[in-house]
Amino acid sequence: MSSIWGRHFTIDIFGESHGPKIGAVINGLHPGTELDFPQIRAFLDRRRAGSEAWSTKRHEADDFEIVSGYANGFSTGTPLCVLFHNNAQRSSDYDERLNRPGHADYTGYVRYNGFNDPRGGGHFSGRLTAPLVFAGAVAAQVLSKKSIYAATHIRRIADVEDAAFDLTSITHQQAQSLAAMRFPLIDEAKRAAMETQIKQAAAEGDSVGGIVECAVCGLPAGLGSPMFDTAESRLASLLFAIPAVKGISFGSGFGFAQMRGSEANDAYAVKDGKIVTETNHNGGILGGITSGMPVVFEAVIKPTPSISKPQQTVNLKTITQETASVKGRHDACIVPRAAAVIEAAANVCMLDLMTERGL
Numbered sequence: 001m002s003s004i005w006g007r008h009f010t011i012d013i014f015g016e017s018h019g020p021k022i023g024a025v026i027n028g029l030h031p032g033t034e035l036d037f038p039q040i041r042a043f044l045d046r047r048r049a050g051s052e053a054w055s056t057k058r059h060e061a062d063d064f065e066i067v068s069g070y071a072n073g074f075s076t077g078t079p080l081c082v083l084f085h086n087n088a089q090r091s092s093d094y095d096e097r098l099n100r101p102g103h104a105d106y107t108g109y110v111r112y113n114g115f116n117d118p119r120g121g122g123h124f125s126g127r128l129t130a131p132l133v134f135a136g137a138v139a140a141q142v143l144s145k146k147s148i149y150a151a152t153h154i155r156r157i158a159d160v161e162d163a164a165f166d167l168t169s170i171t172h173q174q175a176q177s178l179a180a181m182r183f184p185l186i187d188e189a190k191r192a193a194m195e196t197q198i199k200q201a202a203a204e205g206d207s208v209g210g211i212v213e214c215a216v217c218g219l220p221a222g223l224g225s226p227m228f229d230t231a232e233s234r235l236a237s238l239l240f241a242i243p244a245v246k247g248i249s250f251g252s253g254f255g256f257a258q259m260r261g262s263e264a265n266d267a268y269a270v271k272d273g274k275i276v277t278e279t280n281h282n283g284g285i286l287g288g289i290t291s292g293m294p295v296v297f298e299a300v301i302k303p304t305p306s307i308s309k310p311q312q313t314v315n316l317k318t319i320t321q322e323t324a325s326v327k328g329r330h331d332a333c334i335v336p337r338a339a340a341v342i343e344a345a346a347n348v349c350m351l352d353l354m355t356e357r358g359l
């Protein structure tokens with residue numbers, strides 16, 4: 001099924017943006033797992049809309065309800081089902097006749113023979129990332145017991161760049177510091193310039209995109225299998241399910257195009273009795289298998305397609321060209337909120353790969 005992901009730690013996400021509830025069914029959580037709900041809540045809050053001028057004014061509490069798979073303070077080993085209630089939807093903002101440019105209105109209409117729910121994007125909406133983040137928060141707690149952690153920051157918004165991770169060394173302290181930020185940056189001095197870009201676009205009825213950089217540290221070597229089941233392809237398949245993700249690169253990514261082999265190759269060394277690489281241009285994956293170095297990747301987030309600037313479109317009922325100006329409450333930039341979603345997806349994927357190896 002298209003909304004189910006994973007082999008051993010699996011997630012099944014359901015619901016629509018303006019439906020009464022959204023949620024997920026998680027399989028593969030070992031019985032006896034104790035969950036820290038305040039930590040899950042904190043992870044979800046990183047994705048939630050805030051009071052910032054550039055953030056959507058649709059404020060969902062994202063209070064969750066576990067309806068199966070957890071009893072007496074521990075997971076039971078059976079499917080863990082979580083529900084989120086939609087309380088702040090405003091369907092009157094949406095004209096079902098108009099095909100919004102940059103959205104899945106047209107492709108969803110064709111794929112589902114006109115029976116798709118177009119309100120707020122329906123099942124294609126970023127609203128569906130809330131249960132994904134819940135699953136990622138659960139996975140993070142399991143991984144942390146194995147000394148595995150993820151770190152995520154805004155690498156770029158419009159033409160303003162943050163500093164990049166040191167590909168060989170991302171500390172747990174740095175990961176915790178970034179997770180505590182609403183606008184996660186390595187160089188916090190870049191925030192003002194980034195916010196200026198967002199505000200300028202919003203004032204013109206427009207939006208901006210950016211890049212999120214994520215690293216997963218503490219992973220063992222040996223996760224993933226060639227050639228169609230690699231660590232990169234498994235992770236990419238989940239990342240590309242996130243609305244607005246349009247590109248992914250690992251390690252030095254497209255920078256490899258301007259390198260020589262002598263620069264791109266990661267030389268091996270021994271540190272504390274463990275085989276490591278002195279650099280990590282390959283992003284912790286070689287031959288589709290993790291090397292034991294941090295798995296580091298970037299994800300490109302396109303500008304929010306819901307903008308008030310007039311755009312040409314086609315009326316799906318009359319098949320005539322019209323001009324559309326999207327109404328509703330939307331982010332002028334979703335990159336800050338997307339950072340938590342990217343990290344959650346990485347956690348889910350890495351726990352699935354770890355469970356596959358029996359680790």
